Amino acid sequence: MDKQDSLFLKDGERIDQLYSQDVKIIQSPEVFSFSLDAVLLADFVLPSKKSGYQIIDLCAGNGAISLFLHSKLAGHITQVELQPRLADMATRSVLLNKLQDRYSVLNLDIANIFTKIRKDSADIVICNPPYFTDLPTSKKNPNQYLAIARHELTTNLESVLATMSGLLKMNGRGYMVHRPERLAEILQQAISHRLMPKRIRFIYPKPKREANMVLIEFIKDGKSGGIRIVPPLTISKDNNEYGPEMQAMLYGK
Numbered sequence: 001m002d003k004q005d006s007l008f009l010k011d012g013e014r015i016d017q018l019y020s021q022d023v024k025i026i027q028s029p030e031v032f033s034f035s036l037d038a039v040l041l042a043d044f045v046l047p048s049k050k051s052g053y054q055i056i057d058l059c060a061g062n063g064a065i066s067l068f069l070h071s072k073l074a075g076h077i078t079q080v081e082l083q084p085r086l087a088d089m090a091t092r093s094v095l096l097n098k099l100q101d102r103y104s105v106l107n108l109d110i111a112n113i114f115t116k117i118r119k120d121s122a123d124i125v126i127c128n129p130p131y132f133t134d135l136p137t138s139k140k141n142p143n144q145y146l147a148i149a150r151h152e153l154t155t156n157l158e159s160v161l162a163t164m165s166g167l168l169k170m171n172g173r174g175y176m177v178h179r180p181e182r183l184a185e186i187l188q189q190a191i192s193h194r195l196m197p198k199r200i201r202f203i204y205p206k207p208k209r210e211a212n213m214v215l216i217e218f219i220k221d222g223k224s225g226g227i228r229i230v231p232p233l234t235i236s237k238d239n240n241e242y243g244p245e246m247q248a249m250l251y252g253k
Contacts, residue, residue: 008096013089015096018068020252025064026093032086034064036235036246037213040203041128041177042068043249044215048124049074056080056117056167058110058127058160063090063103065126070099073124079105080113110163122167126175129160131182157182158189165193165220174218180211196222204234 005015005024013028018039027033042065053075057066060079069077079094081087087107094103106116157178164174174195178186180202187197195218203213211232235246242250 005096008092018064018250020249021068021071023067023070024093024096025062025067026089026096027062028089031083032061032089034062037128037177038064039068039249040213040233041065041126041175041215042072044177044201044217045069045072045124045126045175046173046217047072050123051075053123054078054121055124055126056122058113058125058163059129060086060090060105061128062086063093063105065128066103067093067097067099069126070097070102075102075123077103078117079103080108080110081105082107082109111159113163114166117167119166120169123169123172124175125164125167125172127160127164128177129157131179157185158193161186161189161193161195164218165195168195168220170221172220174220176216176218178214178216180214183214186216190216190218194221195219196224197227198222199228199230201230202232204232206236207234207238 008026009015012030013026015024016027016033017024021042025034051074053073055066055069055073055075055077057063057077057079060066060081063079063081066077066079079087079090081090084107087105091105094100094105108116168174176186190197197216198219199217201215202211203215204211233245234243237243
Protein backbone atom coordinates (compact mmCIF):
# COMPACT_ATOMS: atom_id res chain seq x y z
CA MET A 1 0.00 0.00 0.00
CA ASP A 2 1.17 3.49 -0.86
CA LYS A 3 2.39 5.32 2.25
CA GLN A 4 0.28 8.34 1.29
CA ASP A 5 -2.83 6.14 1.06
CA SER A 6 -2.32 4.84 4.60
CA LEU A 7 -2.93 8.36 5.94
CA PHE A 8 -6.62 7.92 5.05
CA LEU A 9 -7.03 4.82 7.24
CA LYS A 10 -8.25 4.37 10.79
CA ASP A 11 -7.73 1.35 13.06
CA GLY A 12 -9.01 -1.94 11.62
CA GLU A 13 -9.31 -0.62 8.08
CA ARG A 14 -7.68 -1.54 4.79
CA ILE A 15 -7.75 -0.30 1.21
CA ASP A 16 -9.05 -2.59 -1.53
CA GLN A 17 -8.95 -1.81 -5.23
CA LEU A 18 -11.35 -2.53 -8.08
CA TYR A 19 -8.74 -2.72 -10.81
CA SER A 20 -11.22 -2.61 -13.70
CA GLN A 21 -12.35 0.87 -12.61
CA ASP A 22 -9.05 2.08 -11.11
CA VAL A 23 -10.71 2.97 -7.84
CA LYS A 24 -9.73 2.38 -4.21
CA ILE A 25 -12.21 1.69 -1.41
CA ILE A 26 -11.63 1.93 2.34
CA GLN A 27 -12.99 -1.23 3.95
CA SER A 28 -13.25 -2.80 7.37
CA PRO A 29 -14.27 -6.38 8.14
CA GLU A 30 -15.44 -5.08 11.51
CA VAL A 31 -18.24 -3.01 9.99
CA PHE A 32 -18.64 -3.44 6.22
CA SER A 33 -16.89 -4.65 3.08
CA PHE A 34 -18.36 -4.44 -0.39
CA SER A 35 -19.18 -7.72 -2.12
CA LEU A 36 -19.90 -8.83 -5.68
CA ASP A 37 -23.41 -7.38 -5.62
CA ALA A 38 -21.87 -3.90 -5.57
CA VAL A 39 -19.70 -4.68 -8.62
CA LEU A 40 -22.64 -6.26 -10.46
CA LEU A 41 -24.98 -3.34 -9.82
CA ALA A 42 -22.41 -0.80 -10.97
CA ASP A 43 -21.88 -2.81 -14.16
CA PHE A 44 -25.66 -2.97 -14.79
CA VAL A 45 -26.09 0.82 -14.74
CA LEU A 46 -26.25 2.31 -18.23
CA PRO A 47 -23.46 4.82 -18.96
CA SER A 48 -24.13 8.54 -19.30
CA LYS A 49 -21.77 11.44 -19.92
CA LYS A 50 -24.33 14.17 -19.16
CA SER A 51 -22.42 16.47 -16.82
CA GLY A 52 -25.56 18.05 -15.40
CA TYR A 53 -26.94 14.77 -14.06
CA GLN A 54 -27.75 14.36 -10.38
CA ILE A 55 -27.12 10.79 -9.16
CA ILE A 56 -28.14 9.50 -5.71
CA ASP A 57 -26.73 6.35 -4.06
CA LEU A 58 -29.16 5.19 -1.36
CA CYS A 59 -28.06 2.85 1.45
CA ALA A 60 -24.55 3.65 0.21
CA GLY A 61 -22.54 1.81 2.89
CA ASN A 62 -18.89 2.66 2.36
CA GLY A 63 -19.70 4.23 -1.03
CA ALA A 64 -18.35 1.42 -3.19
CA ILE A 65 -21.09 1.23 -5.84
CA SER A 66 -21.15 4.88 -6.82
CA LEU A 67 -17.35 5.12 -6.69
CA PHE A 68 -17.22 2.23 -9.16
CA LEU A 69 -19.33 4.44 -11.45
CA HIS A 70 -16.95 7.44 -11.42
CA SER A 71 -15.85 6.97 -15.03
CA LYS A 72 -19.18 5.58 -16.33
CA LEU A 73 -21.36 8.47 -15.18
CA ALA A 74 -20.74 12.19 -15.38
CA GLY A 75 -22.54 14.64 -13.12
CA HIS A 76 -22.68 14.93 -9.34
CA ILE A 77 -23.08 11.86 -7.12
CA THR A 78 -24.53 12.02 -3.60
CA GLN A 79 -24.01 9.03 -1.32
CA VAL A 80 -26.63 8.65 1.44
CA GLU A 81 -25.74 6.45 4.41
CA LEU A 82 -27.38 6.13 7.81
CA GLN A 83 -24.48 4.72 9.85
CA PRO A 84 -21.93 7.42 10.82
CA ARG A 85 -18.89 5.14 10.67
CA LEU A 86 -19.73 3.93 7.16
CA ALA A 87 -20.49 7.47 5.98
CA ASP A 88 -17.09 8.52 7.33
CA MET A 89 -15.40 5.69 5.41
CA ALA A 90 -17.24 6.74 2.25
CA THR A 91 -16.10 10.35 2.74
CA ARG A 92 -12.48 9.30 3.08
CA SER A 93 -12.72 7.01 0.02
CA VAL A 94 -13.94 9.99 -2.01
CA LEU A 95 -10.90 11.97 -0.84
CA LEU A 96 -8.58 9.01 -1.42
CA ASN A 97 -9.68 8.88 -5.07
CA LYS A 98 -9.54 12.70 -5.43
CA LEU A 99 -13.21 12.82 -6.43
CA GLN A 100 -14.44 15.41 -3.94
CA ASP A 101 -15.41 17.80 -6.76
CA ARG A 102 -18.02 15.31 -8.02
CA TYR A 103 -19.09 13.46 -4.87
CA SER A 104 -20.73 14.35 -1.58
CA VAL A 105 -21.73 12.15 1.36
CA LEU A 106 -24.83 12.62 3.52
CA ASN A 107 -24.93 10.83 6.88
CA LEU A 108 -28.71 10.64 6.87
CA ASP A 109 -31.66 8.28 7.34
CA ILE A 110 -33.38 7.98 3.95
CA ALA A 111 -36.66 8.66 5.80
CA ASN A 112 -35.39 12.25 6.14
CA ILE A 113 -33.83 12.57 2.71
CA PHE A 114 -36.19 15.29 1.45
CA THR A 115 -34.88 17.64 4.12
CA LYS A 116 -31.60 17.69 2.14
CA ILE A 117 -32.48 16.73 -1.44
CA ARG A 118 -35.40 18.13 -3.43
CA LYS A 119 -38.11 15.81 -4.71
CA ASP A 120 -38.08 15.08 -8.44
CA SER A 121 -34.48 16.30 -8.76
CA ALA A 122 -32.46 13.15 -9.54
CA ASP A 123 -31.71 11.70 -12.95
CA ILE A 124 -30.41 8.38 -11.60
CA VAL A 125 -30.93 6.64 -8.24
CA ILE A 126 -29.07 3.46 -7.34
CA CYS A 127 -29.62 1.25 -4.31
CA ASN A 128 -28.26 -1.93 -2.76
CA PRO A 129 -30.83 -2.20 0.06
CA PRO A 130 -31.06 -4.65 2.96
CA TYR A 131 -32.27 -7.93 1.45
CA PHE A 132 -33.99 -9.65 4.35
CA THR A 133 -37.24 -8.80 6.13
CA ASP A 134 -37.12 -8.17 9.87
CA LEU A 135 -39.10 -11.04 11.34
CA PRO A 136 -39.01 -12.29 14.95
CA THR A 137 -37.67 -15.57 13.60
CA SER A 138 -34.96 -13.92 11.47
CA LYS A 139 -31.42 -14.88 12.42
CA LYS A 140 -29.49 -11.61 12.47
CA ASN A 141 -25.77 -10.95 12.56
CA PRO A 142 -24.68 -10.00 16.11
CA ASN A 143 -22.57 -7.26 14.50
CA GLN A 144 -25.02 -4.34 14.37
CA TYR A 145 -23.31 -2.77 11.34
CA LEU A 146 -23.80 -5.94 9.31
CA ALA A 147 -27.29 -6.59 10.70
CA ILE A 148 -28.47 -3.15 9.52
CA ALA A 149 -26.86 -3.67 6.09
CA ARG A 150 -28.55 -7.06 5.57
CA HIS A 151 -31.89 -6.89 7.39
CA GLU A 152 -34.69 -4.33 7.16
CA LEU A 153 -34.08 -2.95 10.64
CA THR A 154 -34.00 0.76 9.76
CA THR A 155 -35.84 0.78 6.41
CA ASN A 156 -37.73 -1.64 4.20
CA LEU A 157 -38.37 -2.38 0.55
CA GLU A 158 -41.44 -0.16 0.23
CA SER A 159 -39.65 2.80 1.85
CA VAL A 160 -36.65 2.38 -0.44
CA LEU A 161 -38.80 2.27 -3.58
CA ALA A 162 -40.97 5.18 -2.41
CA THR A 163 -37.82 7.22 -1.76
CA MET A 164 -36.33 6.27 -5.13
CA SER A 165 -39.53 7.35 -6.88
CA GLY A 166 -39.74 10.59 -4.89
CA LEU A 167 -36.19 11.53 -5.82
CA LEU A 168 -36.39 10.74 -9.53
CA LYS A 169 -37.48 13.13 -12.24
CA MET A 170 -40.04 11.88 -14.72
CA ASN A 171 -38.27 9.34 -16.96
CA GLY A 172 -35.36 9.16 -14.52
CA ARG A 173 -33.78 5.74 -14.03
CA GLY A 174 -33.59 3.69 -10.85
CA TYR A 175 -31.34 0.67 -10.32
CA MET A 176 -31.53 -2.00 -7.64
CA VAL A 177 -29.89 -5.31 -6.75
CA HIS A 178 -31.92 -7.72 -4.64
CA ARG A 179 -32.86 -11.36 -4.09
CA PRO A 180 -34.97 -13.24 -6.67
CA GLU A 181 -37.26 -14.66 -3.98
CA ARG A 182 -38.59 -11.13 -3.41
CA LEU A 183 -39.01 -10.27 -7.10
CA ALA A 184 -42.84 -10.39 -7.11
CA GLU A 185 -42.95 -8.02 -4.11
CA ILE A 186 -40.34 -5.72 -5.68
CA LEU A 187 -42.25 -5.40 -8.96
CA GLN A 188 -45.59 -4.90 -7.23
CA GLN A 189 -44.23 -2.21 -4.90
CA ALA A 190 -42.26 -0.51 -7.68
CA ILE A 191 -45.28 -0.17 -9.98
CA SER A 192 -47.39 1.17 -7.10
CA HIS A 193 -44.74 3.90 -6.67
CA ARG A 194 -44.69 4.86 -10.38
CA LEU A 195 -41.50 2.91 -11.11
CA MET A 196 -41.92 0.82 -14.24
CA PRO A 197 -39.49 -2.13 -14.46
CA LYS A 198 -37.73 -2.05 -17.83
CA ARG A 199 -34.69 -4.33 -17.65
CA ILE A 200 -34.00 -7.39 -15.49
CA ARG A 201 -30.90 -9.56 -15.22
CA PHE A 202 -30.58 -12.74 -13.17
CA ILE A 203 -27.27 -13.66 -11.55
CA TYR A 204 -26.28 -17.29 -10.98
CA PRO A 205 -23.50 -18.35 -8.60
CA LYS A 206 -22.46 -21.38 -10.73
CA PRO A 207 -23.71 -23.41 -13.70
CA LYS A 208 -26.88 -25.42 -12.98
CA ARG A 209 -27.58 -23.47 -9.78
CA GLU A 210 -30.61 -21.27 -9.14
CA ALA A 211 -30.24 -17.50 -9.41
CA ASN A 212 -29.28 -15.83 -6.11
CA MET A 213 -29.35 -12.18 -7.21
CA VAL A 214 -31.45 -10.05 -9.55
CA LEU A 215 -30.63 -6.65 -11.08
CA ILE A 216 -33.54 -4.39 -12.01
CA GLU A 217 -33.74 -1.10 -13.90
CA PHE A 218 -36.83 1.10 -13.43
CA ILE A 219 -38.03 4.18 -15.29
CA LYS A 220 -40.19 6.61 -13.33
CA ASP A 221 -43.55 7.05 -15.04
CA GLY A 222 -42.37 4.82 -17.87
CA LYS A 223 -44.86 3.18 -20.20
CA SER A 224 -46.21 -0.19 -19.07
CA GLY A 225 -44.93 -3.30 -20.78
CA GLY A 226 -41.73 -3.79 -22.68
CA ILE A 227 -39.73 -5.45 -19.88
CA ARG A 228 -36.46 -6.88 -21.20
CA ILE A 229 -34.94 -9.96 -19.56
CA VAL A 230 -31.33 -9.54 -20.61
CA PRO A 231 -28.85 -12.46 -20.82
CA PRO A 232 -27.99 -13.95 -17.42
CA LEU A 233 -24.58 -13.89 -15.79
CA THR A 234 -22.93 -16.88 -14.11
CA ILE A 235 -20.33 -15.75 -11.59
CA SER A 236 -18.12 -18.83 -11.26
CA LYS A 237 -17.28 -21.95 -13.22
CA ASP A 238 -17.65 -25.40 -11.63
CA ASN A 239 -13.97 -25.19 -10.58
CA ASN A 240 -14.77 -22.03 -8.52
CA GLU A 241 -12.81 -19.73 -10.86
CA TYR A 242 -14.60 -16.56 -11.93
CA GLY A 243 -16.14 -16.71 -15.37
CA PRO A 244 -14.83 -14.38 -18.09
CA GLU A 245 -17.49 -11.68 -17.62
CA MET A 246 -16.98 -11.54 -13.85
CA GLN A 247 -13.21 -11.49 -14.37
CA ALA A 248 -13.58 -8.48 -16.68
CA MET A 249 -15.75 -6.64 -14.13
CA LEU A 250 -13.16 -7.14 -11.42
CA TYR A 251 -9.86 -6.86 -13.25
CA GLY A 252 -10.61 -5.30 -16.64
CA LYS A 253 -10.48 -6.80 -20.08
